Amino acid sequence: MRRSVLALLLLLVSLTACAPGAPPDAGDPLSRQEQQLLARAEQTLIARCLTGQGFRYEVRVPQPPPRRFPYVGDDVGWARAHGFGRDEERRLAAAKAADPNERWFRSLPPARKRAALAALNGPRPVGLRARMPGGGTVAASDEGCTARAQRHLYGDLPAWFEARLTAANLTPLYVPRVRADPAYRKAVRAWSACMKRRGHAYPTPEALRAALPGTGAAVGERELAVAEAECAADSGLAATAKELDARYAAAARRAHAAPLATKTRLERAALPRAREVLTNRP
Structure with a gap:
């Protein structure tokens, strides 16, 4: 099932910014402001990468998800x-429908949509692999604009991939x-x-x-x-x-203290790079 560019970017942000906090021995977890800084920097890098390949993308602030109990x-x-x-769910649905990136992606012919998704996520889910805490594995590409942005911010892309997915699936x-x-x-x-x-x-x-x-x-x-x-x-x-x-x-x-400690360590090391990305806008 194909997903839109915006939906995939929002998934990336949710995995980065909404994962459970690290245990005490993993170091202090990032503040919400620091998480949002990393998310904005990642989106900015992805947008630069996509527009450099002839695609259109506007960096948008993700809508907060509906409250869950x-x-x-x-x-x-x-x-x-x-x-x-339900009103919160309708609000999100309306915001998604009105988003310029969504409208642009929906307007593309099928071949162009496939090209945009390949540019974002890489041509095939090969290169990154992580075992989930509850069993099973998840694979993704180590190519494409997403991988490129995360590699720029976090350095060790395989370690970051496994750490963030562990945190998001506890x-x-x-x-x-x-x-x-x-x-x-x-x-x-x-x-x-x-x-x-x-x-x-x-x-x-x-x-x-x-x-x-x-x-x-x-x-x-x-x-x-x-x-x-x-x-x-x-x-x-x-x-x-x-x-x-x-x-x-x-x-x-x-x-799962080890991957959570890795996540916190990589995030803290990424903060200066994220600030540089957002300061040095082209």
């Missing part, structure tokens, strides 16, 4: 304002463990009882979301989201999930 909605104020976040390791913990299951039962007293019969927060309509917004959806969040507090599910998430996430980071 991996266990249960627990922010009453946010639920009152956004329900289950969540699937520990979220199922949180949900399987007896304390979490007990809190979910209390949450379900709270919801039932309010007239909403759902055994789990996952079942609640699975029952939502696929599109649009259900009548009373914000009220239901508020009930979910209030019951998360009243039942103790929010506090239990937070405590267990911190515990299991820390264990996952300890188990």
